[in-house]
Amino acid sequence: MSFTKNEKLSFYNGIASTASTNMVNGYIPLFAISVLGATNNQMGLITSLPSIVGMLAVIPGAILLNRVSSKRNFTVISTLATRFLFMLILFIPFLAHSYAAWILVILIALLNFPGSLSNLSWQSMIGDLIPSERRGEFFSSRNRYNTIAALAVTFLSGFFLNLFDKKDAFPYQVLFIAGFIFAIFEVWYLFKHKEDGPKTEKDQQVSESNKKLSLEVFNYKPYIAFLVCALLFNFAAQMGWSIFSIYHIKEANATAMWFSLFSVTNQLAQIISIKWWANAADRWGNTMVLFAAAAGMATAPLLTILSVNLIYLTLINLWIGLFVSGTNLLLFNQLLKATPDAERTNYIANYTFLLAIVGFIAPQTGVYLLNALGMHPAMTIVSAARFIAAFSFLFVAIKLNKRHSVEIVQLP
Numbered sequence: 060m061s062f063t064k065n066e067k068l069s070f071y072n073g074i075a076s077t078a079s080t081n082m083v084n085g086y087i088p089l090f091a092i093s094v095l096g097a098t099n100n101q102m103g104l105i106t107s108l109p110s111i112v113g114m115l116a117v118i119p120g121a122i123l124l125n126r127v128s129s130k131r132n133f134t135v136i137s138t139l140a141t142r143f144l145f146m147l148i149l150f151i152p153f154l155a156h157s158y159a160a161w162i163l164v165i166l167i168a169l170l171n172f173p174g175s176l177s178n179l180s181w182q183s184m185i186g187d188l189i190p191s192e193r194r195g196e197f198f199s200s201r202n203r204y205n206t207i208a209a210l211a212v213t214f215l216s217g218f219f220l221n222l223f224d225k226k227d228a229f230p231y232q233v234l235f236i237a238g239f240i241f242a243i244f245e246v247w248y249l250f251k252h253k254e255d256g257p258k259t260e261k262d263q264q265v266s267e268s269n270k271k272l273s274l275e276v277f278n279y280k281p282y283i284a285f286l287v288c289a290l291l292f293n294f295a296a297q298m299g300w301s302i303f304s305i306y307h308i309k310e311a312n313a314t315a316m317w318f319s320l321f322s323v324t325n326q327l328a329q330i331i332s333i334k335w336w337a338n339a340a341d342r343w344g345n346t347m348v349l350f351a352a353a354a355g356m357a358t359a360p361l362l363t364i365l366s367v368n369l370i371y372l373t374l375i376n377l378w379i380g381l382f383v384s385g386t387n388l389l390l391f392n393q394l395l396k397a398t399p400d401a402e403r404t405n406y407i408a409n410y411t412f413l414l415a416i417v418g419f420i421a422p423q424t425g426v427y428l429l430n431a432l433g434m435h436p437a438m439t440i441v442s443a444a445r446f447i448a449a450f451s452f453l454f455v456a457i458k459l460n461k462r463h464s465v466e467i468v469q470l471p
Contacts, residue, residue, distance in 0.1 A: 065188045065252050066197055072248035073201050077208040079241035082216050083234045085322050086315055088304035093225045097160040102301045103426030104164045109171035110418030116175035130184040135249050137176040142242035144170035149235035152228035210323055217319020225314055285397035288451040290417055292353055295444035297421035299360050302429055302437055311367040321376040328380025336385035345392050346456035350449055352385030357445030360438035
C-alpha cells in the first residue's frame with residue numbers, strides 16, 4: 060500500500076520521538092538511585108505524580124484544543140515544551156545532592172502536563188489527517204517502525220552507559236542532549252504535516268460534547284463491569300512498577316546494560332506474541348483470553364524474587380513480555396467492546412480520568428508495602444492482587460457466557 064505524505068512524515072516523527080524518549084526513559088530509575096541517591100518514597104513519586112499532573116491537564120487541554128485554529132501548531136508547541144523540560148534534567152547533577160532527587164521528582168511530574176497535552180492533541184490531529192479506512196495499516200506500520208527504533212536505541216544507550224561508572228552523571232547528560240537533538244527532528248516532522256481546512260461549527264459542537272465527563276456512562280452495565288475489572292487490574296499491576304526498579308537496582312545490582320537487555324527482551328517477546336493473542340481472542344473470546352494474559356502477568360513478581368541472577372532476570376522479562384502484549388491488546392479491545400459507538404469518546408475519557416487516579420495511588424501503595432514489610436512480602440502481595448484482578452476477568456467471562464446461553468435458550 061502506498062502512503063500519503065502525512066503518513067510518511069508521521070513515520071519519521073514517530074522514529075525521532077521513539078529515539079528521543081527511549082534514549083533515557085528506561086534508565087531514569089538507575090539515574091535517580093545510582094546518581095542522585097533517590098529514596099524508595101521518591102521512586103514511588105517519580106512513578107505516581109505524573110498521573111495526577113496528566114489528569115489535571117486533560118480537561119483544560121480539551122478546552123484549549125477545541126479553541127485553537129491549528130491542532131498541528133498546538134501539538135508542536137506542547138511537544139517542544141515537554142522535550143525542553145525533559146532536557147533540563149541534565150542540569151540536576153550540578154545541584155546540591157541533598158535536594159537533587161526532589162528536583163527530579165518535581166521536574167518529571169511537571170513535564171507530564173505539556174506531555175499530556177501533546178498526546179491529546181497528536182491523537183486528535185492524526186485522527187483528522189488519516190482517513191478511517193487507512194488507520195489500521197497506518198498504525199500497524201508506524202508501531203512496527205517505532206518498535207524497531209526502540210530496540211536499537213535502548214540497546215545502544217545501555218551499551219554506552221555501561222562504559223562508565225553507574226554513579227557517573229556524565230553519560231546520562233550526553234544522552235539527554237542527544238535526546239533533545241532527536242526531539243528537534245520530532246518537532247520538525249510534526250510541523251511539516253499538512254492540515255485540512257478548519258472544522259465546521261457542527262463538527263466543533265460534536266467534538267466538545269464528546270469530551271464532557273458525564274456521569275451517565277456509569278448507568279451502562281457492560282462498561283461498569285469492564286471498569287471494575289480494568290481499574291482493579293491496573294491498580295495491582297502498577298503497585299509493582301517502582302518495586303521492580305528498586306529490586307533490579309538495589310537487590311540485583313543491575314547496570315545500564317542489563318536494564319537495556321531487560322527492555323529489549325521484553326519488547327521482543329511482545330512483538331513475537333502479539334499476533335497469537337489476537338488469534339486466541341478471536342477463537343476463545345476476548346474476556347476469557349484476557350484472564351489468561353492477566354494471570355500470566357501475576358506470576359512476574361513471584362518469579363522475580365526467586366533470584367538476583369541477572370541472566371535469570373533477563374529471561375523473566377522475556378516471560379513477562381509475552382503476557383504484557385496480551386494484556387495491552389486485550390484490555391483495549393475490551394474497552395471498545397464495553398463502550399457504545401455513539402458516545403465512545405465520553406466513556407474513554409472517564410476511564411482515562413479514573414486510570415490517572417489509580418496511577419497515583421497504586422505506586423505509592425507498593426512503596427508503602429515495601430517500606431513496611433520488605434521486598435519479598437511486598438512482591439508476594441502484588442502477585443496476589445494481580446491474581447485476584449485476573450480472576451475478576453474470568454468471573455465476567457463466565458457471567459457473559461451464562462447470559463448468552465440463556466438468551467439462546469429463550470429464543471422462540
